[in-house]
Amino acid sequence: xxELIEQALNGRRRAIARLITQVENxxxxxxxxxxxLFRNTGQAHIVGITGPPGSGKSTLVNELAKELRRxxxxxxxxxxxxxxxxxxxxxxxxxxxxxxxxxxxxIFIRSMASRGSLGGLARATGDVVKILxxxxxxxxxIETVGAGQAEVDIARAGHSxxxxxxxxxxxxxxxxxxGILEIADILVVNKADxxxxxxxxxxxxxxxxxxxxxxxQGHHGPKPVTDESAHNSGKLDDSWPVQVLETIATDGDGVKxxxxxxxxxxxxxxxxxxxxxREFARSKQEIGQILQTEFLDRLYDSVPLKEWExxxxxxxxxxxxxxSAVDKLFARSVQNE
Amino acid sequence: xxELIEQALNGRRRAIARLITQVENxxxxxxxxxxxLFRNTGQAHIVGITGPPGSGKSTLVNELAKELRRxxxxxxxxxxxxxxxxxxxxxxxxxxxxxxxxxxxxIFIRSMASRGSLGGLARATGDVVKILxxxxxxxxxIETVGAGQAEVDIARAGHSxxxxxxxxxxxxxxxxxxGILEIADILVVNKADxxxxxxxxxxxxxxxxxxxxxxxQGHHGPKPVTDESAHNSGKLDDSWPVQVLETIATDGDGVKxxxxxxxxxxxxxxxxxxxxxREFARSKQEIGQILQTEFLDRLYDSVPLKEWExxxxxxxxxxxxxxSAVDKLFARSVQNE
Numbered sequence: 323x324x325e326l327i328e329q330a331l332n333g334r335r336r337a338i339a340r341l342i343t344q345v346e347n348x349x350x351x352x353x354x355x356x357x358x359l360f361r362n363t364g365q366a367h368i369v370g371i372t373g374p375p376g377s378g379k380s381t382l383v384n385e386l387a388k389e390l391r392r393x394x395x396x397x398x399x400x401x402x403x404x405x406x407x408x409x410x411x412x413x414x415x416x417x418x419x420x421x422x423x424x425x426x427x428x429i430f431i432r433s434m435a436s437r438g439s440l441g442g443l444a445r446a447t448g449d450v451v452k453i454l455x456x457x458x459x460x461x462x463x464i465e466t467v468g469a470g471q472a473e474v475d476i477a478r479a480g481h482s483x484x485x486x487x488x489x490x491x492x493x494x495x496x497x498x499x500x501g502i503l504e505i506a507d508i509l510v511v512n513k514a515d516x517x518x519x520x521x522x523x524x525x526x527x528x529x530x531x532x533x534x535x536x537x538x539q540g541h542h543g544p545k546p547v548t549d550e551s552a553h554n555s556g557k558l559d560d561s562w563p564v565q566v567l568e569t570i571a572t573d574g575d576g577v578k579x580x581x582x583x584x585x586x587x588x589x590x591x592x593x594x595x596x597x598x599x600r601e602f603a604r605s606k607q608e609i610g611q612i613l614q615t616e617f618l619d620r621l622y623d624s625v626p627l628k629e630w631e632x633x634x635x636x637x638x639x640x641x642x643x644x645x646s647a648v649d650k651l652f653a654r655s656v657q658n659e
Numbered sequence: 660x661x662e663l664i665e666q667a668l669n670g671r672r673r674a675i676a677r678l679i680t681q682v683e684n685x686x687x688x689x690x691x692x693x694x695x696l697f698r699n700t701g702q703a704h705i706v707g708i709t710g711p712p713g714s715g716k717s718t719l720v721n722e723l724a725k726e727l728r729r730x731x732x733x734x735x736x737x738x739x740x741x742x743x744x745x746x747x748x749x750x751x752x753x754x755x756x757x758x759x760x761x762x763x764x765x766i767f768i769r770s771m772a773s774r775g776s777l778g779g780l781a782r783a784t785g786d787v788v789k790i791l792x793x794x795x796x797x798x799x800x801i802e803t804v805g806a807g808q809a810e811v812d813i814a815r816a817g818h819s820x821x822x823x824x825x826x827x828x829x830x831x832x833x834x835x836x837x838g839i840l841e842i843a844d845i846l847v848v849n850k851a852d853x854x855x856x857x858x859x860x861x862x863x864x865x866x867x868x869x870x871x872x873x874x875x876q877g878h879h880g881p882k883p884v885t886d887e888s889a890h891n892s893g894k895l896d897d898s899w900p901v902q903v904l905e906t907i908a909t910d911g912d913g914v915k916x917x918x919x920x921x922x923x924x925x926x927x928x929x930x931x932x933x934x935x936x937r938e939f940a941r942s943k944q945e946i947g948q949i950l951q952t953e954f955l956d957r958l959y960d961s962v963p964l965k966e967w968e969x970x971x972x973x974x975x976x977x978x979x980x981x982x983s984a985v986d987k988l989f990a991r992s993v994q995n996e
Contacts, residue, residue: 353982356980356981356982360980361977361980363977374711374712375711598975601975602971602972602975605972605975605981606971609970609971609974609981609985609988610955612981612982612984612985613954613958613988614951614954616985617951617954617989618947618951620989633946634942634943635942637945638939638942640698640701643694643698644693644946644949645690645693645694645949646694647946647949648946648949651946651950652953
């Protein structure tokens with residue numbers, strides 16, 4: 323176990339892969355592993371990439387990885403992959419991707435299934451990112467199928483957040499409808515050779531102006547429910563102008579420029595002190611996630627299965643309400659301490 | 660407070676609206692309210708409706724509500740609305756909807772913002788559904804922008820789950836890519852007058868056959884991570900054949916048939932005993948959600964803010980790893996009991 327971690331820290335691919343598998347499958351191993359390698363993290367630039375299905379995220383991520391490699395950066399890719407019993411897990415696109423990037427020891431790709439418990443995926447993703455970070459990858463790209471809250475939260479947990487849009491996917495701009503526009507540090511209109519691309523770029527720019535106006539006027543409109551509003555509005559302040567870039571990932575068009583902007587964003591974060599703020603925000607979020615899962619684990623261990631099932635059945639039969647059921651469980655767990 | 664609940668239970672609209680607002684804004688009120696009205700729940704048929712942005716969900720939900728009203732069913736609609744500082748919260752489509760259905764006292768519509776803490780939205784949605792259930796609405800439609808895990812989990816938490824697809828939204832079938840096909844009790848191809856509709860229907864049917872084969876062969880391929888796999892595979896067993904229906908929501912085409920199938924699914928659930936299984940699964944999920952949020956609330960109350968911030972800062976600086984930080988918090992909370 324210790325040997326495996328040491329090998330991973332030395333960048334040995336097979337050790338990294340095995341370690342990730344262990345960490346994904348077993349929370350107890352995850353805890354031991356992260357405790358040991360956490361001090362080696364903190365060097366990587368973590369970039370979250372999200373957008374609606376069909377916006378060409380995977381292809382763009384591939385091209386970003388290739389361009390970063392040309393600049394001698396090593397790249398870790400964590401793809402949150404909505405697996406399904408229908409598709410047999412990994413999607414075809416992923417297998418194409420593997421072939422495209424395989425054989426480059428400076429790139430490490432890991433797909434993770436998104437069908438799981440809510441907190442579990444975020445926890446596991448965080449742990450995998452830490453392993454790649456500690457193993458020395460310079461840039462870590464986290465790709466999620468956006469539009470969903472859990473996936474968006476994962477994408478925004480990095481240092482830089484890219485939101486990908488594509489023209490002509492319907493009547494509206496998808497990212498606006500999905501409410502993820504405001505988390506973007508960089509907006510990308512991919513498939514820019516499609517008709518309607520200019521209109522999409524213009525609409526996004528208009529929304530950005532509207533959005534930053536809203537924030538500057540002191541949070542008119544609905545306030546974000548989370549306590550991360552400071553983090554959000556930080557993204558909209560004058561010091562980092564959110565740009566709208568066009569790419570055609572299938573041809574590699576615009577990818578060099580996009581990488582320039584991603585690197586510029588890192589420089590901005592570090593020189594402005596915002597890097598530290600985001601590290602603080604991420605640490606806070608991580609502690610919250612670990613707290614929740616650890617608490618539930620401890621509770622499941624301490625309450626016998628029969629009692630659990632009896633309580634759930636009582637709620638299902640409306641003999642007791644779920645809040646009172648939880649009160650009972652708390653009372654019980656305090657007794658056990 | 661008690662009076663407000665009583666008025667809501669008697670179906671008074673203004674009381675229902677006020678109660679929902681209180682419950683959304685204040686977890687403590689939510690708890691008191693649900694404890695009081697929980698015994699009055701359990702009558703409504705809860706239908707989750709999800710699908711990718713652009714599939715025409717909102718229009719279809721409107722038409723479903725109208726058709727159910729023609730059959731003298733009262734309808735509650737809970738729309739999980741990805742709000743954004745850019746759009747000013749409720750989307751234009753929602754305002755159109757309001758105008759369309761307003762003035763019918765047998766319909767109650769509530770939009771909820773999806774940007775919030777992970778567990779929070781599910782908790783709040785569950786509470787709002789309970790209020791509508793206890794207030795006597797016969798059918799409750801929960802509409803979520805699918806593709807995301809949290810939203811999909813909310814949609815599947817009902818008795819019946821509809822997954823909406825539309826043809827021609829790109830190269831692939833969106834619901835397959837998003838991995839939400841397998842949660843469907845009923846599949847709907849909306850916008851069926853668009854080119855490519857037949858192809859989409861055929862592809863979905865082929866995936867269904869593939870999927871049920873997979874399940875019958877004993878979970879080949881990736882296993883669902885959650886313990887809800889029984890719930891999933893139950894949906895695929897021989898007793899309820901998942902159908903693929905076509906609708907053109909803007910014209911109301913196919914909506915009558917869809918309502919027939921929704922009602923048939925309720926009959927199936929009740930006669931097969933599956934209704935009870937799903938009530939059990941939902942109760943379990945709810946207890947888990949409430950446990951998590953209550954636990955965190957208690958912890959936040961018991962640990963001074965300065966200590967919190969100090970611990971988070973230590974993690975951000977890599978002085979301590981997040982798992983050890985959580986161990987410290989647990990040790991502290993036990994001391995305090």
